[in-house]
Structures are given as C-alpha cells and as structure tokens.
Amino acid sequence: MPASAKKTRIEDVAQAAGVARSTAAMALRGSPRLREATILKVREAADLLGYVYDRLAARLRSGRSNTVGLLVCEITNPFYAELTAGVQAALEGAGMAAFLANTDESPLRQRAMLERFREQRADGVILVPAAGTRPALLDELDRWGMPWVTMVRGFRRGSHAGADDRGGILLATRHLIGLGHKRIAFLGGAAVSSSSLRRRAGYLFAMRAAGLTPQLLPCLSEIGAASAIASGLARGGPTALVCFNDSVAFGAMLGLARAGRVPGRDVAVTGFDDTAIAARLWPPLTVIRQPVGDMAFRAVEQVLASIRSRAVEDRVVEHELVVRESAGLF
Amino acid sequence: MPASAKKTRIEDVAQAAGVARSTAAMALRGSPRLREATILKVREAADLLGYVYDRLAARLRSGRSNTVGLLVCEITNPFYAELTAGVQAALEGAGMAAFLANTDESPLRQRAMLERFREQRADGVILVPAAGTRPALLDELDRWGMPWVTMVRGFRRGSHAGADDRGGILLATRHLIGLGHKRIAFLGGAAVSSSSLRRRAGYLFAMRAAGLTPQLLPCLSEIGAASAIASGLARGGPTALVCFNDSVAFGAMLGLARAGRVPGRDVAVTGFDDTAIAARLWPPLTVIRQPVGDMAFRAVEQVLASIRSRAVEDRVVEHELVVRESAGLF
DNA sequence: CTGAAAGCGCTTACAG
DNA sequence: CTGAAAGCGCTTACAG
16 A cells, blocks of 8 residues: 555644644754653654655755765775675764765766765765776865765875775784795785775885885786786795785685695785685684774764864774784694 | 855756746756757756756655665675675666665664665665565555565565575585485575575475485574584585575685585585675685676666556576586586 | 746744 | 744646
C-alpha cells in the first residue's frame, strides 16, 4: 500500500497537538526553550499521524542539507573500503548522510562527481584526491564556496586528515636496517600522489642516512603488478622490501611464495596501512599502521568545522610500527 | 573567496537571456519543445552568471530527489566493495546520486539508516540486507511508499538482483566430484541469510545425489575464522573444500599453507564471487563467478523502474565456473 | 513557445 | 512561549 494518503506536514501535527506551527517545528527539533510537556505532546501527535521530517524542505529555507559528499579514489582497495566505512559511520554519528562516489583514480570522474554534489547541495566534501589531481581543483571548490577537507593524500594547503607518510616509511625502513638488512628495496608508489612522493622520500632518507644504496621498484598499488615484480627478484637481489602499502605487500608475498621463497624468512616484507587482512596473512605482515578510524573521525570533524566556518587545528594522526613475522619475528 | 555574492537563480538567467522563467527552466533541462537557438541562448547566460541548478529546490516541487540509498551489509568485504562501486557507477550513469550506508550486519543500524534515507527523501533504496533481517522490514518500506530492491540476499518477494546461489554451489561441488574427490566439506556460511541457506542447500544436494557424505564446517565470512578451521584439518580429513565465498576460500588457503599443506595440490579449494584477488592468489582460486557489474546494473535498473512504477522482470544473473589451479588445474 | 500565479514543506524573523 | 507572514528556488498547470 504505497503512500496514497496525503503527506502529513508540520502544520497537521501542530493542529493535532493544538499548538502553533512554529511551536511544533521547534518541538520536533527538541528546542530547549520549550516545556517538556509541550515537546512530548507534539511528538506524540507526530507519531500518531506518521509524520516524517522533510530534510530537503528544511534545507531550502535554512541553506543546510545535512549531507556531505565523500570522494574516494579507489574503493575496492581494502584500506579505502575501511576508510569509507569509518567516514560514513562518523557522519552518521553527526546526523549527516553521506553521498558516495568512487573516482577510480580518474580526475575527470572526480570533477563530474563534485559538480553533482554541488547541484545536490552537499554541505561539504571529503576528498581522497584521484592520482594526478591538480591543486587548482581546490581553488575551484573555494570559488564554489564548497567546504572541503582532503584525506590521506594532500596538497599542503587547507584542511587535511592524514598520517605522516614520510615518517612512517622512515620508521619501517629503519626497522629493517636495524634487523641487519643491507639490500632493501622500495616497492610500489608509481601513482602520482602526495603519498607516493612522501613515502619514497622517507625511504630514500633512511637509506642514505645509513649509507646504503637505495633501489626503487615502482609499480601501481595492485596485487598483480607487485606479485610479478617480487616473483622475478634474483636470489642475489634485495633481502627486504619496504612496500608502499598493504596491497603491494600482499602482492609481494604472493610473488615470493610463487618463486618458492618464504616471505619473512628469505625476504623480509613490510606494509603500510594495517588493513584487516595484514594480521591474517601467512606470515602475518609487519606494517606501519594508519589509524583508519581516527583519520575518518578527524576528516568529518574538520569538514563540519569548515561548514560552520570554524577553524580546527590540522593535526596529523599518529602512525605506529606493528612488528609481525613478515619482518622481524620469524 | 566563499560565495558571498547572492546566488543566481533561474529567474536571473531568464532575465539575462531575455526569456520567461519557465522557458529558461525548460531550456536548462533541454526540452525538445524549444528551439535550438533558445536553448543555447539560455545556457550561455547560465554559464556567464555561474548558475548552479538546485536539485533540492526542484525536488520540493516535483517530488523526486534523484537520489537512491544504498545499504551494504559489510563494505570491507571486497565483494561488497566491488558491488558498491558498481552500483554507484550505474546510478551515476542514470544521473542519480548515491547515499551510502554500511550496516556492518546490524539490523538496528540498518533500520536507523533507512529512516534517515526516508527523511532525506531518497527516491528509492537498494538493499543488501544485514544478516538476521526480517522480511517484515520490506512491508515497512512498502508502507512508507519507499521503492526498494534487494541485492545478493533476498526474501523471495519483490524485486531482487542476485545470482543463483544454490545452482552456483551445486556447480562447484559437482566440479570437485568430477575431479574424483570423495571427502568434500562445505566451509563457511554461518550468518543467517538467504545466501547461506541456498548455498548450503546446493552443496548438500550435490553430495547426496552423488552418494557422498556431506560435512558442514560453518564459520563467519572472515579470513581469520576460515583460516583457523582449515589449518586444523586432519590429514585424513576432507580433500576438498567448497567455500561459501572468496573471503572464506582465501582464509582456507592461508590456513592450509600455515599447516604446511599446498592448496590445490593437497587440498582443493573453491570460492564464490570471483573478486579481483581470486585470480591473483597463489595458487589462483577456482571460483563461481558472480558478475558484479551486471548485478549492480540490474539492481539500479530495477529500483529506477520501481520508482517510475514500471515493472521489470526479475531475472537472475548468470554465474559461471572459472577453473584455476586451486581446484582442477594444478 | 511565453507569462503570471500557485505551491512543494519547511525555517526565520518579528510582533505579541 | 505563541501566531501570522514571508520566502528558500524550483516545477507545474493554465491561459495566451
């Protein structure tokens, strides 16, 4: 039985409760300036009539849609799937709904989706920029008057929620150096993004500081690509792989296994992210953990502050080295 | 520079173009009843003034929000991440925006998110029901007048986009029987859902038809749980595992490896889904493929039809056996 | 094709 | 706390 009966409005609720329309509206939003009794009376009437608050009508008048757009560069990467879940939950906690778009690393799609969010009157947007995104995009958002925050990948301007990419990889590399490795390669990070640049920089810095020769093995964050490179490594090649992220590390472990080598024993491997599978792999993966829940919460906090024109300090979330069998405990 | 200038409305565009407001509105939507020249003139004026169509204001009058809610039971499962990406892309193609909510298998959260979608005036909802969802929820949606379609998991009523769970597992089991296996166990499917019931039924049917003794090893669709069971299997135990889905199969392979057994050689393993990693694993995973893009497209097609009160036939998407080294090619 | 009018369901001042 | 009024930016008939 579809809703054939006429929709009940605040006016109807007010009538049923015997109060003015504006009073009913305030009661439904739980204004503290009303008596408890009034609020209860109105809410009862609303329940009775099956009243449903219309956020869109409210928005037309108030200018706020209680909606935030989330643009993710690649949702099928488990790390971003976890991030998406975290952002959605945080928005839910703040009473907002999340528009989702997966850009699949395409700046063109990203641009189109931002325009759609704009037409849908999203109050703000949380952005994991697609690889190759130009900073001018953020100027455009500013021109639109659209509050934004970047996540994971940033541009050294505006609000950003992310980990210390350089410091994280530095830590991982130093850990391997501390284990006595000399031939340590950096695998992954071929995409054009701030994470790629900074993680590579962290690796290079640690290697040079230790007087070791760096070896870059760039590839996309894709299990197949990483696996192919790792399986082709010569026996006299690297004894340890600092991987760009967990997906690359996972690929590397598969490639090593395929070549008959045992990850963690024959070649050490580290990841970056600490996705749910990292600890489940065999051997379990040593990683730099990015606290995904924190990052999501921070991004939501920042975009809401920006919507309300309030400043929020731009703190970097803390990373952490988690040592498991793939590097250090075998 | 935030949008401090007053927002330009259709009225302003109409004035600048020298036409009536209603004409401008039609031109912006590209009505075929207008002359090309008029349309161009209006669009030029709109571009010049930086006009942004307000979908929410439009909705208030027309009753359509061009928005669909997507409820996913567990977005961090790679299969559902791929499905989410597919649905979002299909909605985008239809000019709609996707509200996303991840229920994490909680019927309570699911219920709360549906109410939020209702307040946001989503035109319809695509639902991968949380485990334990009661069919009465669909009656509720009908009472709301909210068009819906279930995906993957269904209730034998209303619109549904999904694969043939029973037939798929039947095919996988028969494949293993055809390879000569006698001790074939079914791993996973502990959650309460139509997929669990039907996949288990397919397995049981195939085993009994072949005169073999079934062995059920229920566990949640979680890599750790599956891994633990698989690593504990006795040498005289099953020689083949029909897994509930790819995640379970992946866990099983990890568990076997951990116990020093080679998946595909010592114990055959099949998955269900064909997520991106299935083919990348070592050994590559034999699976029943669910065409995720098709399913997403079908679900969107059905919910749009339902929104427009048009019937669409409820076809099941085709599954397919993909034989790889984990069962049959080693 | 055009123009003036009404209305979608709220919120926001503003006077009591 | 209450009430009457205006308005957010569109679309929808309806008469020209």
